[in-house]
Amino acid sequence: MAKFHVIVPAAGVGARMASAVPKQYLPLLGKPVLAHAIAACLQHPRISSVTVVLDANDAYWPSAGIPPADKLRVLYSGGATRADTVCNGLLALDAELHAQDWVLVHDAARPGLTITLLDRLLDSLQDDVVGGLLAIPVADTLKRADVAQRVLNTEPREHLWQAQTPQMFRYAILRQALAAARLNGTPTDEAQAVEALGYSPKLVAGELRNLKITYPQDLPLAAAILQADQQA
Ligand SMILES: Nc1ccn([C@@H]2O[C@H](COP(=O)(O)OP(=O)(O)OP(=O)(O)O)[C@@H](O)[C@H]2O)c(=O)n1
Numbered sequence: 001m002a003k004f005h006v007i008v009p010a011a012g013v014g015a016r017m018a019s020a021v022p023k024q025y026l027p028l029l030g031k032p033v034l035a036h037a038i039a040a041c042l043q044h045p046r047i048s049s050v051t052v053v054l055d056a057n058d059a060y061w062p063s064a065g066i067p068p069a070d071k072l073r074v075l076y077s078g079g080a081t082r083a084d085t086v087c088n089g090l091l092a093l094d095a096e097l098h099a100q101d102w103v104l105v106h107d108a109a110r111p112g113l114t115i116t117l118l119d120r121l122l123d124s125l126q127d128d129v130v131g132g133l134l135a136i137p138v139a140d141t142l143k144r145a146d147v148a149q150r151v152l153n154t155e156p157r158e159h160l161w162q163a164q165t166p167q168m169f170r171y172a173i174l175r176q177a178l179a180a181a182r183l184n185g186t187p188t189d190e191a192q193a194v195e196a197l198g199y200s201p202k203l204v205a206g207e208l209r210n211l212k213i214t215y216p217q218d219l220p221l222a223a224a225i226l227q228a229d230q231q232a
């Protein structure tokens, strides 16, 4: 039976966040963002392992206070791009993964993932040949801008979705896709690399709460969402 393994690329510098420490280590309700991001995966009974891939020179993990766990492992082998970081994680797991096993790639900067969202993803995709990703349909009117930030035109939004993570693919397909993508360009997510092989990943309904911390204003939003959970 195919197993479910999680890789968490956590080697980014968070340039758009422009904080003193990388955003995955910023405090969020008393714990680093990264601790929230991996919590649901660690708790989920169907997830076999969670591998966090840090920058080779990461100096923050030892003092981040993230407790060890049986299925948690930490690698200091991040790459120059997210795709490189994920590839390095896959390489380290190669000996224990089978071609049909599932790999879920989840951003270290998405602290709002829940067991419910993971269940939805796993249940929707476990019998799929390829895999897919959490995503949410675009809800606003879309404008294309010129260089002066004036509207060129309004883009149709039908059938447009915003990609989230986890992105879940069969190990053999993901490995092949990322190896090819590294030669041909830099995909911004795993699905893009898989699409380039000619596959059509399935979109599974995500939720706004699974937002990515990208800009400073995202952190208080995430805090409000998680605080509401604690009060519920
Ligand atoms: N070389 C890289 C670049 C990104 N990431 C990870 O990929 C995820 C993507 O989120 P993103 O917002 O792009 O993170 P950063 O690259 O850190 O942010 P920025 O683009 O603003 O620098 C994050 O978990 C980030 O740590 C990574 O592991 N290795």
Ligand SMILES: C[C@](O)(CO)[C@H](O)COP(=O)(O)O
Pocket (backbone or CB within 6 Å): 107, 162, 163, 164, 165, 188, 189, 190, 212
């Ligand atoms: C993978 C991703 O989270 C999907 O939305 C996102 O593409 C990664 O971050 P970036 O902002 O594209 O670098």
